[in-house]
Amino acid sequence: MSAVIEVWDLSVHFRTTLGVVRAVEGLSFAIGEGETMAIVGESGSGKSTVAHALLRLVPDPPGKIVAGHVRFEDQNLLDLSDAAIRHVRGRRIAMIFQDAMAALNPVFTVERQIGEVLRLHLGLAPDRIAAEVVELLRLVGVPAPEARARQYPHNLSGGMRQRVMIAMALACRPKLLIADEPTTALDVTVQAQVLDLIQSLKARFGMAVLLITHDLGVVAETAHRVIVMYAGRKVEEGAVTDIFADPRHPYTRGLLEAAKREETEGAFLREIPGTVPSPFEMPKGCSFAPRCPDAFDRCRMEMPELRDVAPGRPVACFAAQGASR
Amino acid sequence: MTPVAETVLEARDLVKHFPVKEGLFAPARVVHALDGINLTLARGETLAIVGESGCGKSTLAKCLMRLEEPTGGRIVVLGEDVTHAGKRALRGLRRHLQIVFQDPYASLNPRWSIGAIVADPIRLHESLDRRARRDKVIELLRTVGLGPEFVERHPHELSGGQRQRVAIARALAAGPSIIICDEPVSALDVSIQAQVINLLKRLQRDLGIAYVFISHDLALVQHISDRIAVMYLGEIIEIADTRALRQRRLHPYTQALFSAAPVADPKLAGSKNRIILAGEVPSPLDPPAGCRFHTRCPYAEARCRAEAPPLRAAEDRLVRCHFAGESGFPPARVRPAREIES
Numbered sequence: 001m002s003a004v005i006e007v008w009d010l011s012v013h014f015r016t017t018l019g020v021v022r023a024v025e026g027l028s029f030a031i032g033e034g035e036t037m038a039i040v041g042e043s044g045s046g047k048s049t050v051a052h053a054l055l056r057l058v059p060d061p062p063g064k065i066v067a068g069h070v071r072f073e074d075q076n077l078l079d080l081s082d083a084a085i086r087h088v089r090g091r092r093i094a095m096i097f098q099d100a101m102a103a104l105n106p107v108f109t110v111e112r113q114i115g116e117v118l119r120l121h122l123g124l125a126p127d128r129i130a131a132e133v134v135e136l137l138r139l140v141g142v143p144a145p146e147a148r149a150r151q152y153p154h155n156l157s158g159g160m161r162q163r164v165m166i167a168m169a170l171a172c173r174p175k176l177l178i179a180d181e182p183t184t185a186l187d188v189t190v191q192a193q194v195l196d197l198i199q200s201l202k203a204r205f206g207m208a209v210l211l212i213t214h215d216l217g218v219v220a221e222t223a224h225r226v227i228v229m230y231a232g233r234k235v236e237e238g239a240v241t242d243i244f245a246d247p248r249h250p251y252t253r254g255l256l257e258a259a260k261r262e263e264t265e266g267a268f269l270r271e272i273p274g275t276v277p278s279p280f281e282m283p284k285g286c287s288f289a290p291r292c293p294d295a296f297d298r299c300r301m302e303m304p305e306l307r308d309v310a311p312g313r314p315v316a317c318f319a320a321q322g323a324s325r
Numbered sequence: 326m327t328p329v330a331e332t333v334l335e336a337r338d339l340v341k342h343f344p345v346k347e348g349l350f351a352p353a354r355v356v357h358a359l360d361g362i363n364l365t366l367a368r369g370e371t372l373a374i375v376g377e378s379g380c381g382k383s384t385l386a387k388c389l390m391r392l393e394e395p396t397g398g399r400i401v402v403l404g405e406d407v408t409h410a411g412k413r414a415l416r417g418l419r420r421h422l423q424i425v426f427q428d429p430y431a432s433l434n435p436r437w438s439i440g441a442i443v444a445d446p447i448r449l450h451e452s453l454d455r456r457a458r459r460d461k462v463i464e465l466l467r468t469v470g471l472g473p474e475f476v477e478r479h480p481h482e483l484s485g486g487q488r489q490r491v492a493i494a495r496a497l498a499a500g501p502s503i504i505i506c507d508e509p510v511s512a513l514d515v516s517i518q519a520q521v522i523n524l525l526k527r528l529q530r531d532l533g534i535a536y537v538f539i540s541h542d543l544a545l546v547q548h549i550s551d552r553i554a555v556m557y558l559g560e561i562i563e564i565a566d567t568r569a570l571r572q573r574r575l576h577p578y579t580q581a582l583f584s585a586a587p588v589a590d591p592k593l594a595g596s597k598n599r600i601i602l603a604g605e606v607p608s609p610l611d612p613p614a615g616c617r618f619h620t621r622c623p624y625a626e627a628r629c630r631a632e633a634p635p636l637r638a639a640e641d642r643l644v645r646c647h648f649a650g651e652s653g654f655p656p657a658r659v660r661p662a663r664e665i666e667s
Contacts, residue, residue, distance in 0.1 A: 189377060254516060260589070
């Protein structure tokens, strides 16, 4: 499987009055054609910053992509001029967000917003735009697309707005769709509709998807591979089935245990003690060591590097074993 | 739950309507936030209220607390009708009935120290001298897993999980029998959620507090509650023991809701028989006639469009559906979810 996008050693820092926040440190990964890669992590893990960095949407200042190489269609996205990266954004790599209302312009109709994408990126003639917009809306399951096209974002429900944003993202048939918490703001029955839609469109157009989420349920149901991030670093990566069946990093284990709820009726939930360290007071060794049940002296002194404990299973933990525990 | 358990909280035919005026000459319309809610809560029990946005679950929390005035019906706390209790009586009521909100960033006064926040209800309900009050604050903070050093701190210095612990300590300060938890962990990270949930369970075990636990997280609700009430458009549509509901869901909406919740197990992801509902929750301004769920129900028939089903006993629970509990329902050959209607 050839990679659609390859990321090497990406580091993004934010300069603040309290010091430098290393939001993403030395992150590498690749997404294959038609593959769904999930990045899962809690708040402050850096997962959204990764999504923004790939499209060079990190606000500078205070943010800065300090290192890395992002290979997409034979070019390094981090080297491109502003004009060239604009050409990639929306056309070759599209992005959808948690908050569709913020992504849509409230004073333009749905037709005008989607039409703008078609005109700008595809150079579609004005007389063909209306028909194409209706076609896109129909594709994402918007009912009565002709009427909806003339409406404004505030006329639409949350699920409909999300569909309109997906229609916009798909307008140019991108190679890669970055979905940053696409269903977090939605109710569970609507979330099911939207995840279902993303899955079917992905299959239809052969897109690769980078899914940023905190929800392990969403990961289990939609992704092929998953990267677990903690405090700006990848701590584990692998096929979704492998990670869920046999997590090797203590943090991944803790997350999965904490998410197992129905099965622990009556009993107490497994908790991960403590909280994510402040970005200004990162521990010296492994950033998970203060919360880790398995930590020993070396973990508190030295940062563990990622190493393959099995083919395609990098884990950043001194204690992680090659064989299943 | 033994049937003799004492009822600490009861709602009878609770109704809350919000009038909305959309324009100067437009006729006033009514949001049907709650329509005839009946429920009871036993001492030391956890009753979960689940449903999607707009189902009325948060309005229910506010009405039970008398933070919203119900339009109709009764609220009984510890045997006392508090539906029309005045200011003084309300203060007494809040000794027994406390609330923890979703957003620990909005529910704590940013100018107050943690000590002052937790001491406030003590000042209101008990006459203790400064020293005794301070000791009690430290004791309460210890109960929720925070050290005495937190007394001097301010909310902005705390993480979300720590703030929610403070909110719980404040709720405990009055020594309540009932705490209404309105999405208490939704704003927290998964690893922190488990900490707060375990704290709530420990407090229930040690202090016998009953919870009304309002949440949209179905997995969590199944973990923490003894009974679950499912709401849709201002009505309870199914209420059952958690164990019974885990085994079988009788109402088509409950079935769809539980099947839609993503499960953190890729082995089940493919095999799960997911029911994807068409469309979205209709506006509570104009709830559909007949059964309120008929516009999205894959099994709706003519009767459902014409006649509103009552909440009736079916098997081991109450359910608001004409057909639920009948043999052969839902039909074996599921009709495909209809195309989404606007």
